[in-house]
Amino acid sequence: MQLSTDKDYISIFYSKHGYYTPLNALPSDTAKQAAQRIIEIETNPPLNIKHPWNLKAHLLADWIYGLAADPSVLDHIEKIIGPNILIQAADIFVKPPQGKKKINWHQDANYWGLDPFELVTGWIALTDTTLENGCMRYMPGTHKQNKIKHIETYAEDSALTRGQEISIEIDEEKSVPVLLKAGQIALHHCLTAHASAPNYTEDYRIGMAVRYIPCHVKQSDGPPMSAILVRGRDDFGHFKYDPIPKNSFGKNEIRAHDNSMKPHAETNYSTA
Numbered sequence: 001m002q003l004s005t006d007k008d009y010i011s012i013f014y015s016k017h018g019y020y021t022p023l024n025a026l027p028s029d030t031a032k033q034a035a036q037r038i039i040e041i042e043t044n045p046p047l048n049i050k051h052p053w054n055l056k057a058h059l060l061a062d063w064i065y066g067l068a069a070d071p072s073v074l075d076h077i078e079k080i081i082g083p084n085i086l087i088q089a090a091d092i093f094v095k096p097p098q099g100k101k102k103i104n105w106h107q108d109a110n111y112w113g114l115d116p117f118e119l120v121t122g123w124i125a126l127t128d129t130t131l132e133n134g135c136m137r138y139m140p141g142t143h144k145q146n147k148i149k150h151i152e153t154y155a156e157d158s159a160l161t162r163g164q165e166i167s168i169e170i171d172e173e174k175s176v177p178v179l180l181k182a183g184q185i186a187l188h189h190c191l192t193a194h195a196s197a198p199n200y201t202e203d204y205r206i207g208m209a210v211r212y213i214p215c216h217v218k219q220s221d222g223p224p225m226s227a228i229l230v231r232g233r234d235d236f237g238h239f240k241y242d243p244i245p246k247n248s249f250g251k252n253e254i255r256a257h258d259n260s261m262k263p264h265a266e267t268n269y270s271t272a
């Protein structure tokens, strides 16, 4: 087959393997400045936020929303899910220097009721990611297996809300390391199994996993999910809209975060 464009190549590779990496998106200075702001928040977290600030963090600050909705990122997302795009969440994963926590093999869709499963994550690197600092790893082709059973370990060294872990044997040698420079992104399907090791370096590893949904997807189960339309038109209205933040961690932003996260507190936010 003759592939006419870069878009064809990326979307065909993604449908076959369940991921695509790396893609250039944000200027590296923009990513690194955001990482610095996140380190300041992480080391001195605002006290008045009722839910984990790093989940659905795009509701809390205009500059976090700005990264998730940046046209250079959305151009890549459009190649996978088309022109009508919602952001359901932007979850920030901070691995501190010499941090012990890891992320076990899991599928993001494990706790989500979505029909069809067409959510794509754009994982935006805010620092470089390497084998040493706990970059993600993808297991190609797992998106074709539908939902795989997970066990909940609640292990102390897991950075996931329930320490969930896929219950099948994973052959790590077949996995793909997601090596990114700050500002680059990687894309993965919500059924693609992925994991990441602890950070063995003296520097932070920070990424933002933004969950993008095409407007035709419906929620089929669980507490209500909400979203923001960031490109195109929504002819379906399947998701309630979250407000776009205007300030950084202001009163309205914190209230919007609370409204959106509250229904998910009982599930340890695994359905948010």
Ligand SMILES: O=C(O)CCC(=O)C(=O)O
Residues within 6 Å of the ligand: 093, 103, 108, 121, 123, 134, 135, 136, 194, 195, 196, 207, 209
């Ligand atoms: O940041 C990581 O290492 C893992 C991210 C992740 O599990 C996700 O995007 O769902």
